[in-house]
Structures are given as C-alpha cells and as structure tokens.
Amino acid sequence: MSPIWHGIKIWAITIFMNALLVGIGVTYTEGIGGLGLGVIFLFGGCFFTLPLLLLIVPIVSISCKLPYSISAKTAWMGSWFVLIICGYFNFLSWLWGGRFFSYTVFPLLLTGVASGAMIIAQWLTHKSFIKLNSSVNNPGGTFQANDKYNII
Amino acid sequence: MNKDIIKITLVTAGAFLFNLVFWQEKLGVNTLLFDAFLISALFYLYPNAGQHSTVRWLLLGHLLCLAMVLVHNTLLSKIAFTVTLLLVAAFAEYIHRSAWFAGGSVLMNIIMVVASFTESLQVKREKRAKRRNVGRFIRFAFFPLVIVMVFFAIYFSANSVFQEKASLVLNEIGKFFANFFDFFSWERGLFLLLGLFITGCVLLKSKLDYFSRKETAYIDSLQRTKKSWRERKDGAFFQFIELVMGRFARGMMALKNEYTTGIISVLLLNLLLVVINIIDVDYIWFNFVYDERQPIYKMVHEGTEWLILSIVLAMAILMFFFKGNLNFYRKNKWLKYGATAWIIQNAILVFSVSLRDYYYIEHHGLAYKRIGVLFFLLMVLIGLTTVLIKIWLKKSSYFLFRVNAWAGITVLVLSTTFHWDEVIAGYNLQRKDTVTLDVPFLLSLSDKTLPLLEKNRDVLQDSSGTFFVNELQRREQLFLNKQQDFSWLSWNYADASVKKYLEQKRQYHLLNTN
Numbered sequence: 001m002s003p004i005w006h007g008i009k010i011w012a013i014t015i016f017m018n019a020l021l022v023g024i025g026v027t028y029t030e031g032i033g034g035l036g037l038g039v040i041f042l043f044g045g046c047f048f049t050l051p052l053l054l055l056i057v058p059i060v061s062i063s064c065k066l067p068y069s070i071s072a073k074t075a076w077m078g079s080w081f082v083l084i085i086c087g088y089f090n091f092l093s094w095l096w097g098g099r100f101f102s103y104t105v106f107p108l109l110l111t112g113v114a115s116g117a118m119i120i121a122q123w124l125t126h127k128s129f130i131k132l133n134s135s136v137n138n139p140g141g142t143f144q145a146n147d148k149y150n151i152i
Numbered sequence: 153m154n155k156d157i158i159k160i161t162l163v164t165a166g167a168f169l170f171n172l173v174f175w176q177e178k179l180g181v182n183t184l185l186f187d188a189f190l191i192s193a194l195f196y197l198y199p200n201a202g203q204h205s206t207v208r209w210l211l212l213g214h215l216l217c218l219a220m221v222l223v224h225n226t227l228l229s230k231i232a233f234t235v236t237l238l239l240v241a242a243f244a245e246y247i248h249r250s251a252w253f254a255g256g257s258v259l260m261n262i263i264m265v266v267a268s269f270t271e272s273l274q275v276k277r278e279k280r281a282k283r284r285n286v287g288r289f290i291r292f293a294f295f296p297l298v299i300v301m302v303f304f305a306i307y308f309s310a311n312s313v314f315q316e317k318a319s320l321v322l323n324e325i326g327k328f329f330a331n332f333f334d335f336f337s338w339e340r341g342l343f344l345l346l347g348l349f350i351t352g353c354v355l356l357k358s359k360l361d362y363f364s365r366k367e368t369a370y371i372d373s374l375q376r377t378k379k380s381w382r383e384r385k386d387g388a389f390f391q392f393i394e395l396v397m398g399r400f401a402r403g404m405m406a407l408k409n410e411y412t413t414g415i416i417s418v419l420l421l422n423l424l425l426v427v428i429n430i431i432d433v434d435y436i437w438f439n440f441v442y443d444e445r446q447p448i449y450k451m452v453h454e455g456t457e458w459l460i461l462s463i464v465l466a467m468a469i470l471m472f473f474f475k476g477n478l479n480f481y482r483k484n485k486w487l488k489y490g491a492t493a494w495i496i497q498n499a500i501l502v503f504s505v506s507l508r509d510y511y512y513i514e515h516h517g518l519a520y521k522r523i524g525v526l527f528f529l530l531m532v533l534i535g536l537t538t539v540l541i542k543i544w545l546k547k548s549s550y551f552l553f554r555v556n557a558w559a560g561i562t563v564l565v566l567s568t569t570f571h572w573d574e575v576i577a578g579y580n581l582q583r584k585d586t587v588t589l590d591v592p593f594l595l596s597l598s599d600k601t602l603p604l605l606e607k608n609r610d611v612l613q614d615s616s617g618t619f620f621v622n623e624l625q626r627r628e629q630l631f632l633n634k635q636q637d638f639s640w641l642s643w644n645y646a647d648a649s650v651k652k653y654l655e656q657k658r659q660y661h662l663l664n665t666n
Binding site for chain 1 (some may be wrong): 268294305
C-alpha cells in the first residue's frame with residue numbers, strides 16, 4: 001500500500017459516488033434521463049478531476065506523517081479534500097464563465113454533493129488508510145485487524 | 153475533568169458565542185465579549201503563559217488594539233487586533249522569542265485545527281466497542297441502500313402510480329427539511345463553522361511544534377563555528393562567492409580577499425551616496441522651490457520609491473558582507489568604519505526622502521500612501537540602527553529579524569491609536585486654501601469623516617455644483633440605514649458619535665423647516 005495507490009482509490013470512489021448521487025438526484029427530479037447524466041458525470045469526472053490527484057496524493061502522504069491519531073488524520077485529510085473540491089470547482093467556474101462561484105443553488109449543490117462523495121470515499125477507504133499508516137510508521141510490522149483501535 | 157473535554161467544551165462554547173454576537177453585526181462591543189472569552193479560556197488552558205513577560209507585553213498591546221477597535225473602529229485597528237491576538241495565543245502555547253517563529257506556529261495552528269479538534273474529540277476506549285457495532289451496521293446497510301435508491305429511481309420513472317404515491321411521501325419529507333432549514337439556515341451553520349475554526353485556531357495548540365523547536369537553535373550573538381573545507385564548499389553562500397571571485401574564494405587568503413572585496417564595495421558605494429546626498433542637501437534641504445515646471449517636482453514625486461528600495465538593498469548588502477567569518481576577522485576595522493559611514497549616509501537619505509514626502513504633503517495634503525511612506529521610513533531607520541548594532545556587537549541575523557519584528561509590531565499597535573481617515577480629512581480641510589483638495593478621495597474616506605465633511609460643505613459645492621453634496625447626503629443616508637440593522641453588539645464610539653451628529657443635524661433641520 002502506498003500513498004499514491006490510496007490517493008487514487010479515494011479519487012476513483014469519489015467520482016463514482018458523485019456520479020451515483022447526481023444520477024439518482026436528477027432521476028427524481030427530471031426522470032430516467034438523470035441516469036445518463038450520472039454516466040456523463042462518471043466519465044467527465046475522470047477526465048476533469050484527474051489533475052486533482054497531484055494534490056490528493058501529497059495530502060495523503062503528509063497525513064501519514066502527522067503525529068495525530070487515525071481519526072484526527074482522517075478528519076484533517078477530509079477538510080483539505082473539501083477545500084480542494086471547493087477551490088477546484090471555483091477554478092472551473094472561473095474558466096467556464098470568467099468568474100468565481102456566485103451564490104446560486106446549482107454550483108453550491110454540486111460542490112456539496114462532491115464533498116459528500118469525498119467524505120463517503122474516505123470512510124470506505126478507512127481500513128486501507130490504517131494499513132497505509134502502519135506501513136509508513138511501522139515499516140517492518142505486520143497489520144492486524146485490531147490495529148484500527150491501537151494506532152493513536 | 154479531562155483536559156481534552158475542557159478544550160472541546162471551550163472551543164464549542166466559543167463557536168456558539170461567536171455565532172451569537174457576530175451574526176449580521178460589525179465589530180464593536182461584541183469584540184470585547186468574544187475577546188474576553190478567548191483570553192480567559194487561553195489563560196485557563198495554558199496557565200503558565202502569564203509568567204512570561206513577552207506574553208504580558210503582547211497582551212497589553214492587544215488590549216490597546218481592542219480599545220482602539222471600540223473607539224476608532226478602523227480597519228487598521230481590526231488588523232492589529234487580530235495580529236496581536238494570534239501572537240498572544242502563539243506565545244502562550246509555545247516557547248518563542250521571535251514573532252516570526254511565533255507566526256509560523258500560528259500558521260501550524262491554523263493548518264492543523266481540524267486535526268487538533270478531532271484529536272481532543274477522541275471517543276474513550278471503552279466506548280469504542282459500541283462504535284464498532286454502529287460502524288458495522290452502517291457498512292452492512294450502505295450498499296443495499298445504494299441499490300435500493302437506484303431501483304427506486306428507475307421504478308419512479310417507469311411507473312406513474314408508484315411515482316404519485318412516492319411523490320406524496322417525498323413531498324412530506326421535503327416539507328420537513330424546508331421547515332428545519334427555515335429555523336436553522338445554511339448560512340448560520342457555516343457561520344458557526346467559522347466560529348469553530350477561529351476559536352479552534354486560537355485555543356487549540358497544534359502537536360507540530362516545528363517552529364518552536366527550530367527557534368531553539370538560534371541565538372542573538374554570532375558564534376564562530378569552524379567548518380571543514382568540504383562543508384564550506386557545499387554551502388550555497390560559498391558557491392555564490394566562488395561564482396563571483398573564482399579562485400580568489402579558495403585557499404589561505406580567501407577571507408582576506410573577501411575583506412578586500414568588501415572594502416572596495418563599501419568605499420565605492422559610499423562615494424556614490426555622498427554625491428546623491430550632496431545633491432539632496434543642496435536641492436531638497438536648503439534650496440527647495442516647489443514648481444511643477446521644474447525637474448525637482450519629478451524628483452520629489454517619483455524618486456521616493458527608488459530611494460526606499462536603495463536603502464533596503466543597502467541593508468541586504470551589509471548583511472551579506474557581515475554574514476560569515478568577516479565578523480571575526482581581526483583586521484576588519486576599516487570595513488566596519490566603511491559600513492558605519494554607509495549606514496549614516498543612508499540615514500541622511502531617509503531624512504531626505506521624508507523631506508520629499510513632507511513637501512508633497514504640504515502641497516497636496518495628506519493621503520494613505522504619504523502617511524505609509526513616513527511609517528516605512530521610521531521602520532527603515534530602526535532597521536539601519538539594528539544593522540549597526542549587528543555589525544559592532546557581532547549579532548546574528550536572527551537578532552536583526554527578531555528586533556525588527558518587535559519594532560514593527562510596536563509601530564503597528566501605536567499606529568492604531570489614530571483615526572487616520574479623520575486625521576487626513578481634518579488636515580486637508582483645515583488647509584483647504586493652500587492644499588489642492590481631492591474631493592472624490594475625501595468622500596471615499598470612512599464614515600467617521602462625515603461630520604467633518606458636513607461642516608465643510610462649501611468645499612464640496614465649490615468643486616462641481618451639487619454633485620458632491622448629493623454624494624455626501626447619499627453617504628449619510630446609507631450610514632443611518634446601515635446603523636438601523638445593527639444592535640447594541642456593534643456599538644463603537646466612532647459610529648455612535650457620527651450617528652449622534654447626523655441625528656442632531658436632522659432634528660435641527662426639521663425644527664427649521666417647521
């Protein structure tokens with residue numbers, strides 16, 4: 001397990017979750033076509049958010065070296081991910097329309113959904129993050145299922 | 153009680169207090185309430201902090217800034233208030249002597265605030281088994297829920313009867329959330345998070361004491377350390393010297409060669425500056441005539457920035473020469489004399505620049521930049537003095553930066569005791585017959601200047617009919633409208649005095665018309 005691999009896992013799950021949430025949400029409001037939008041978000045997300053890996057991986061890497069407990073590291077990582085999402089979406093908004101996010105519902109909702117997806121992705125990869133931590137902080141040791149509660 | 157629980161309780165209480173006193177308010181009495189809470193909590197969490205004289209001095213400066221927020225309510229006083237609060241927190245939580253390193257620790261607090269908060273929030277070990285069961289339940293429920301949601305969406309689109317029934321349920325759920333968010337708005341929630349962030353940054357000490365540990369390696373006095381040839385060769389400083397001096401940077405005579413280069417540089421720079429200073433003394437000090445058609449006008453108007461740059465560069469060059477072994481070279485007396493002469497000449501240049509600024513103020517009135525230049529020159533003068541101390545008393549660059557940072561903080565705190573907008577408006581309006589008035593600039597100053605402008609309406613009328621008078625009236629109305637939105641929490645002396653003046657004026661106007 002390496003920070004790169006863990007970063008990619010979080011990124012991929014976030015895109016999938018984001019597409020799923022958007023797809024389901026739009027299906028309720030606009031009908032079955034929402035699922036198509038979900039698929040567009042899946043592929044579009046892969047393409048547009050690829051550069052974010054350059055930020056996600058270093059954050060994963062730094063968080064492993066912090067002198068905090070796993071929960072604190074996860075929360076710290078999550079807060080930076082949310083900031084990255086907000087910053088990146090603002091940047092895309094600026095590229096697209098020449099200005100940063102205004103207080104309209106759609107972009108705010110999109111940022112909220114993406115941030116939620118990122119948090120879910122972090123929760124789903126929690127065990128792999130514990131493994132990564134034990135391999136970084138204890139390179140020779142072996143991971144045990146109970147380590148989740150011992151690493152502080 | 154567990155210290156972590158106390159920390160979490162205080163941070164949460166601080167966030168709620170922040171939400172309560174600052175929501176849709178401006179900085180005023182609320183700042184006093186919030187600051188009293190923060191400072192009390194800080195000294196409760198870090199009781200040893202009060203024993204350090206630095207913390208006590210900083211606290212004094214901070215309280216002065218707080219008082220100025222209540223009295224003047226200027227942007228400068230708010231900035232100084234924030235800076236001093238963060239420095240008080242840094243010096244209370246970490247061991248520091250320099251404001252620069254303390255600033256680094258504040259940055260660490262800010263970056264790590266989420267981790268520090270979660271760390272304190274850690275659930276006790278005995279409660280973990282229960283949490284594990286909850287986690288397992290969420291994990292088991294997650295994927296079935298996702299699948300159910302997908303199929304729900306499909307059937308919702310495919311079956312109109314199901315859609316109708318489901319819509320009824322969804323509408324009810326929607327109504328519930330709409331009512332909930334009517335009561336508790338998103339903006340208020342985000343504002344609470346902001347409060348949590350600010351309180352956390354001040355009260356929660358980061359576990360990364362990188363800057364505190366780093367500072368312990370630095371001392372005020374310059375120590376002579378013997379470096380091996382290999383160590384010296386690998387250093388960036390030596391590589392730069394070698395690039396310039398080639399083979400003269402190596403061997404037994406390297407230090408003497410460095411000294412010779414230093415002497416030649418300082419001598420030439422002194423000669424050049426003597427010429428500049430003679431011109432300044434002649435043209436600026438004694439024979440100054442302000443005429444826009446003369447080149448002297450350009451000299452005063454445009455030369456200031458370049459001269460300030462030259463003085464800062466001069467300090468950097470002296471720091472470069474007195475960085476290493478030249479400080480301990482036994483025959484460095486003449487280099488020290490040369491450097492002293494250059495510093496004195498630079499001080500003369502500072503005086504010339506301030507005279508330029510003075511002439512400009514005399515003819516065009518006060519403005520932010522002109523006042524800023526004076527403060528900058530004061531800092532430069534302090535900087536030159538500390539460079540002189542560094543050279544003669546063999547002090548380190550750490551000392552130089554440390555002392556100058558404290559000087560900067562002192563100047564910042566003292567500068568808050570003036571309402572600069574009022575000073576600018578008062579000075580310019582008092583000399584309205586001799587100074588060329590910039591009326592749009594005067595109208596752009598803060599609300600505190602409104603009574604002054606009101607008393608000098610003639611200036612506004614003279615400029616271009618009634619346009620500026622209308623603008624003043626619009627500003628006054630806007631001020632009164634804004635004041636209606638604020639409660640007693642936003643009270644500050646500056647706003648209260650303007651409000652009182654404008655209301656008295658309005659009553660007087662009403663009496664006269666009746």
